[in-house]
Structures are given as C-alpha cells and as structure tokens.
Amino acid sequence: MAESPGKPAHGGRLRMLAVGAHPDDIELGAGGLVAKAHEQGHRVAFLILTDEGAHGPQRRREAVRAAGALGVAPGDVHFAGFPDGRLRADGPSVGRVRQLVRRYGIRPDVVVTHTQADSHNDHAEAGRLAHAAFRDTAYLHFSIHISAESDRFSPRVFVRLTPERLRAKSRALACYGSQARRIGRLELAKYEEKLGQSARLGRAEGFEVAVQYGTPDALLRTVGLSDSAFHRFWQPVVADGTVTLLYGVPDRGDRESLVHRHAAQDELRRAFIDCWPPPYPLREQFADTDEALTVAAAGSVVTTCGPEDNRIAARLRASGRLVWAAETDGAGRGGLRDLRTGRLLRGGARRHLGCVARIENPFRRGGYAVVAGGATEAATRAGLGLLADPGRCPGLLDVFDREPAAHVAYAVDPVTGGLTLVEVRHGSDTPPL
Known part of the structure; x- marks a missing residue:
C-alpha cells in the first residue's frame, strides 16, 4: 500500500x-x-x-x-x-x-x-x-x-x-x-x-x-x-452537532399554502426520525423570533419560504452567497431570478421551478445553511421533499458529493411530480456548469 x-x-x-x-x-x-x-x-x-x-x-x-x-x-x-x-x-x-x-x-x-x-x-x-x-x-x-x-x-x-x-x-x-x-x-x-x-x-x-x-x-x-442518499447529503451539515429548521409563515392568510408547507415540513421531520440514529439532530424554531439569529450563529440551519416571510432567509440573500431567488408571476408559475446576473429562468404550466442550496453559513464559520424554495407551492414542496429524500432526483447527489457548497435549480411537473435538474452552480461560481 x-x-x-x-x-x-x-x-x-x-x-x-x-x-x-x-x-x-x-x-x-x-x-x-x-x-x-x-x-x-x-x-x-x-x-x-x-x-x-x-x-x-x-x-x-x-x-x-x-x-x-x-x-x-x-x-x-x-x-x-x-x-x-x-x-x-x-x-x-x-x-x-x-x-x-x-x-x-x-x-x-x-x-x-x-x-x-x-x-x-x-x-x-x-x-x-x-x-x-x-x-x-x-x-x-x-x-x-x-x-x-x-x-x-x-x-x-x-x-x-x-x-x-x-x-x-x-x-x-x-x-x-x-x-x-x-x-x-x-x-x-x-x-x-x-x-x-x-x-x-x-x-x-x-x-x-x-x-x-x-x-x-x-x-x-x-x-x-x-x-444512503439522506446521509450523504446531511452528514456534512449535521456533523456531530444539530441543525435547526427556521421556518417563516408563507402567504399569510392562505390556508392551502400553509397546509402544503406543513405537510412538506412533516416529511422532513419524519425522514430525520426514521433515518438518523440517536441523538436526534433536528431542532425547529420560527425565523421571526428574537432567538433566530442566535440559533443561526450557533450551528447549521435550514430555511424555507422567501425573504419576505423568513428573517433568516432575507439575511442569507443579503449575504450574497445565494445564486437564485424565486419569483412568482401573475399566473402563479414565475421562475428563478439569478441574483448575480439578473437573468430569469422561466417556469411554465408543466415546469414549476425551485432551488435547493447547501452553502457555508454566513453567521457561523464551519456551519452550513440549507435553503429550499420555489416559485410555486408545488415547487417549494418538491424542494422540501428533496431535503427529505435527496435520492429522488437523478443527479442531485452527484452535485453535492462533488463540493460541499452547491446550488441546484430544478423543475417539477405539478401533475406527475417528476423532477429534473435545470442548472447547477458550485461554490461561488458565476457561470452555469
């Protein structure tokens, strides 16, 4: 040897x-x-x-x-x-x-x-x-x-x-x-x-x-x-500590949106309960509390919703470390805006767009921030589903195996639930791969 x-x-x-x-x-x-x-x-x-x-x-x-x-x-x-x-x-x-x-x-x-x-x-x-x-x-x-x-x-x-x-x-x-x-x-x-x-x-x-x-x-x-797809994605994030789900309140007053988002969050919780041997690492807290920033500075975090509903998501966007932001148009399909070039990836009736990112936590050196969001509720729910089962989208694990920090734009068919990768960025790369 x-x-x-x-x-x-x-x-x-x-x-x-x-x-x-x-x-x-x-x-x-x-x-x-x-x-x-x-x-x-x-x-x-x-x-x-x-x-x-x-x-x-x-x-x-x-x-x-x-x-x-x-x-x-x-x-x-x-x-x-x-x-x-x-x-x-x-x-x-x-x-x-x-x-x-x-x-x-x-x-x-x-x-x-x-x-x-x-x-x-x-x-x-x-x-x-x-x-x-x-x-x-x-x-x-x-x-x-x-x-x-x-x-x-x-x-x-x-x-x-x-x-x-x-x-x-x-x-x-x-x-x-x-x-x-x-x-x-x-x-x-x-x-x-x-x-x-x-x-x-x-x-x-x-x-x-x-x-x-x-x-x-x-x-x-x-x-x-x-x-194990789940452990390959989450082990670098959790390491020997914990990860906190910091969630906002999406579309206030829209009961259907809340029901879908809560169901997706339940799926993520169940995945950790089923797949992660004790001690259980997932913690949870609303992002609009006074303690949220302290939590974000203490370890790895997961954020859902957009910056308008999630204080920590807004700070992550302001940090300049994210590549895409979800935008919703009048027809409810929208797309993903490239925060570095202004380019818009457009969705459609059978192509709802969302993104998942695993990046270095700007609030704590050595920690991670995992971000999931979409231009529609179907896309956002699919993103949380990917966090619960990263193996469900072909090619996703290959992206995050290659580098700890990566950004993935995906498309979901709202009828069939089929997922495809649209665009990938590694680390702080500007041009798409």
Missing part, C-alpha cells in the same frame, strides 16, 4: 486501512465496504492486531484467504502480533503500530476500525489504538453483531449489501473454518437488515464517522462512500 506523499490520493482514489482486533472482525463488520472499495478502485490494506497463540498460523492463513475474497492482495494483509484478549491502546502498542505502518509505507486517507459501542475489550481497545496511531485522516467505525451495543452505536455512513457484495462477504467469512461457531452464534443477516432500515437500503453495513480536525476534505470523501 506504499504511496507517494500527499493527500488525498490522485484521481479520487482513496487509501483505506482496515484495522481489526482479530482475524474475521473486518469481514464481519466491514466486508461489504471493502468489497465496494474494491469495485470503485480504492486501495485497501488490512492490519490485524492480535494472534491466538498456537492457533495464530492457521488464523493468519484464513485471514489472507478471506481478504483475497474481498479483493485485497496478500501483500496488503499485515499482522501486529499482539496477544489475544490483552490488547491495550498504550504507548508501546501505539509505537509498534506506527513502526509497522512506516515499514509498509501505509498512509491512509480513511481508517476503518471498531466502534467504542462494543462490549468486547479487544474491540474497544483496537478502535482507540487506531485513533492514537494515525493523524490527518477520517475514521469509519464498524460494529460486530456478536458484541455490539446497539443503543450506543450511531452510524452515519451505510453501505448496501448488494448481491455481489454479499456473495463476496459470504465467501470471505467461509474462509474462517476455525470460527464458524462464533460467526454463526447470532444471526448476522437480521442485524444487517436492522442497520439497513435506517438508511432505506434493505440489508446494509453501518459506520460511525469521525474526522480529525483540519481534514474537511476527508469527511466529504468518506461520506461519499455511503449508499
């Missing part, structure tokens, strides 16, 4: 190191992720920390065969040789791991290792040891179904176990003949189905995310490994 210095690796290829306490841990908790990384051309190496005395040679042979079933070359499977059951994340152990990774030229962008939400001492110590041994990296933490503490495990990245990945994982686990009883002690399939439910994926593996300070690019690229 030796690479020339510099991060990240060229061409978008990630250098991943999977650190397991025992042979078979990586395959149990992250076999699908390793198989996906192999599919996408990322470079993966294994570091297995413990041996089991007289059984060590057999377990090593099994580990090399299992890694091969997931696409990892024998030369990329390394063993630290710590005693099983007595793993410690102390100074000598950290020094030994650092010596090993220097010897083999391992410079990972992403370290995949155990969660702390695990009742097995070696597993928890392996996670702490991996954190102590590496710098300038992102971490994905997996769980082992046999010893997982589900109430504390809070995954944010999810990898779908497609038929191909599931076959690769099954072949890898079948290599561990000496561990068949242990592996089968609890039903792995049910555990993976439970993980997948919170990501709308069916059967899946889940991973907690941690990023060392000063490596924001690592976070974005790590989240990009996820098959």
Whole structure:
C-alpha cells in the first residue's frame, strides 16, 4: 500500500486501512465496504492486531484467504502480533503500530476500525489504538453483531449489501473454518437488515464517522462512500452537532399554502426520525423570533419560504452567497431570478421551478445553511421533499458529493411530480456548469 506523499490520493482514489482486533472482525463488520472499495478502485490494506497463540498460523492463513475474497492482495494483509484478549491502546502498542505502518509505507486517507459501542475489550481497545496511531485522516467505525451495543452505536455512513457484495462477504467469512461457531452464534443477516432500515437500503453495513480536525476534505470523501442518499447529503451539515429548521409563515392568510408547507415540513421531520440514529439532530424554531439569529450563529440551519416571510432567509440573500431567488408571476408559475446576473429562468404550466442550496453559513464559520424554495407551492414542496429524500432526483447527489457548497435549480411537473435538474452552480461560481 506504499504511496507517494500527499493527500488525498490522485484521481479520487482513496487509501483505506482496515484495522481489526482479530482475524474475521473486518469481514464481519466491514466486508461489504471493502468489497465496494474494491469495485470503485480504492486501495485497501488490512492490519490485524492480535494472534491466538498456537492457533495464530492457521488464523493468519484464513485471514489472507478471506481478504483475497474481498479483493485485497496478500501483500496488503499485515499482522501486529499482539496477544489475544490483552490488547491495550498504550504507548508501546501505539509505537509498534506506527513502526509497522512506516515499514509498509501505509498512509491512509480513511481508517476503518471498531466502534467504542462494543462490549468486547479487544474491540474497544483496537478502535482507540487506531485513533492514537494515525493523524490527518477520517475514521469509519464498524460494529460486530456478536458484541455490539446497539443503543450506543450511531452510524452515519451505510453501505448496501448488494448481491455481489454479499456473495463476496459470504465467501470471505467461509474462509474462517476455525470460527464458524462464533460467526454463526447470532444471526448476522437480521442485524444487517436492522442497520439497513435506517438508511432505506434493505440489508446494509453501518459506520460511525469521525474526522480529525483540519481534514474537511476527508469527511466529504468518506461520506461519499455511503449508499444512503439522506446521509450523504446531511452528514456534512449535521456533523456531530444539530441543525435547526427556521421556518417563516408563507402567504399569510392562505390556508392551502400553509397546509402544503406543513405537510412538506412533516416529511422532513419524519425522514430525520426514521433515518438518523440517536441523538436526534433536528431542532425547529420560527425565523421571526428574537432567538433566530442566535440559533443561526450557533450551528447549521435550514430555511424555507422567501425573504419576505423568513428573517433568516432575507439575511442569507443579503449575504450574497445565494445564486437564485424565486419569483412568482401573475399566473402563479414565475421562475428563478439569478441574483448575480439578473437573468430569469422561466417556469411554465408543466415546469414549476425551485432551488435547493447547501452553502457555508454566513453567521457561523464551519456551519452550513440549507435553503429550499420555489416559485410555486408545488415547487417549494418538491424542494422540501428533496431535503427529505435527496435520492429522488437523478443527479442531485452527484452535485453535492462533488463540493460541499452547491446550488441546484430544478423543475417539477405539478401533475406527475417528476423532477429534473435545470442548472447547477458550485461554490461561488458565476457561470452555469
């Protein structure tokens, strides 16, 4: 896994190191992720920390065969040789791991290792040891179904176990003949189905995310490994904190508009309840309160409605960071006004226009502001629907995977609900892509 210095690796290829306490841990908790990384051309190496005395040679042979079933070359499977059951994340152990990774030229962008939400001492110590041994990296933490503490495990990245990945994982686990009883002690399939439910994926593996300070690019690229559209969009926004929905009162006196807007907001709430493991990150507050600006300065925010109905939306527009503003014409269709050039993108009877933006929060460095709005109620509701399920519009995730800040104009057919992208801007770009 030796690479020339510099991060990240060229061409978008990630250098991943999977650190397991025992042979078979990586395959149990992250076999699908390793198989996906192999599919996408990322470079993966294994570091297995413990041996089991007289059984060590057999377990090593099994580990090399299992890694091969997931696409990892024998030369990329390394063993630290710590005693099983007595793993410690102390100074000598950290020094030994650092010596090993220097010897083999391992410079990972992403370290995949155990969660702390695990009742097995070696597993928890392996996670702490991996954190102590590496710098300038992102971490994905997996769980082992046999010893997982589900109430504390809070995954944010999810990898779908497609038929191909599931076959690769099954072949890898079948290599561990000496561990068949242990592996089968609890039903792995049910555990993976439970993980997948919170990501709308069916059967899946889940991973907690941690990023060392000063490596924001690592976070974005790590989240990009996820098959969950919801988490890929929202993880950079929420990070380890909260996000506050600051809503105004649209079209005061128009009961139908209020009903539609409330239904769309309910959809967003339900998406966070269903898809985000505790702690629940979504907060809510009216934008016209005295506390709204304080909230906006404290973390990430979501705004709905236009500047005439939402004080924070008005301040976001005044900041110069937004590209489009919705305009409604006399026929109720309107369009999107380019705030930088004055150009108007026009809607129509079957083309109602709206926009979704994820930008740097001008009130708080390091936070995000997510903005959704439309020239009609149908378009605004579609925008909030995109926030609840970003995967419903083809191409939308590709835009936000590419850069943290982006602006997307979309069209919705009010009859069929069909969505298409109209125009995309990245960051502070002026010309359309």
